[in-house]
Amino acid sequence: MSHCIMLIRHAEKPSAGLGGVSETGAADPRSLSVAGWRRAGALTRYFAIAAECTNGPIRRPRHILAAPPSGEHPSTRPTDTVRSLADVLGLTVNQRWSDQTSVHELARAVLGMDGPVLICWRHDQLPALARAIMRDDRIPSAWPADRFDITWALFSSGDVWHFEQVPQCLLSGDVDQAITV
Incomplete structure (x- = not known):
């Protein structure tokens, strides 16, 4: 069985001391920053349309998972990031x-x-999630706190796994470099 699993971090969060905003612009400390909402919109096109136009590892998802709010992390940012994409698909x-x-x-x-x-x-x-999926240590040990702009693509054919870091290059300021291992 082959697999294609793509991992992204939730979109940009507000700077310390500033609250986020809801999709409608109302103050919401648990949500994304304005830049985060721009990325969420750009990710919709990235995964829904652009993924079908390339031969790269990014694919149109058939399943979308997001971390829900919890006691330790009351943020809705993971869901906010992919809700529009899920709606479009x-x-x-x-x-x-x-x-x-x-x-x-x-x-x-x-x-x-x-x-x-x-x-x-x-x-x-x-x-840790990428390592658990691939059962491999070729994954960077940490995801930098300031990186919202990269997709990790894990794909297999049978028992052989491949790992690729794909810079999204969706917003001004995005970095066209992988996270170092």
Whole structure:
């Protein structure tokens, strides 16, 4: 069985001391910054349309997972980031697993899904999740706190896994470099 699993960090959060805004512009400390909403919109096109126009590792997802708010992380940013994409694709954002879920449990569930999977999560758990999926250490040990602009693509053919970092290059200021291992 082959797999295509794409990992992204939620879009930009507000700077310290500033609150986020809801999709309608109302103050919401748990949500994205204005730049985050711009990225969420750009990601919709990136995954829904542009993914079909290239031969690269980015695919149109058939499943979208996002970390739901929890006691430790009350933010709605992961879901806010992918909600528009899910709407455009006619999918539901799956929030069954939280940041309290073992990355190994989440990896097992994702590996059982058919078709491309997009996971939008908090940056501090993404390296461990990628390692749990691939069972490999070729993954950077940390996702930098200031990087919102990259997609990790994990894909397999049978038992052979490949890892690729794809700079999104969607917004001004995005970096066209991989995260160092």
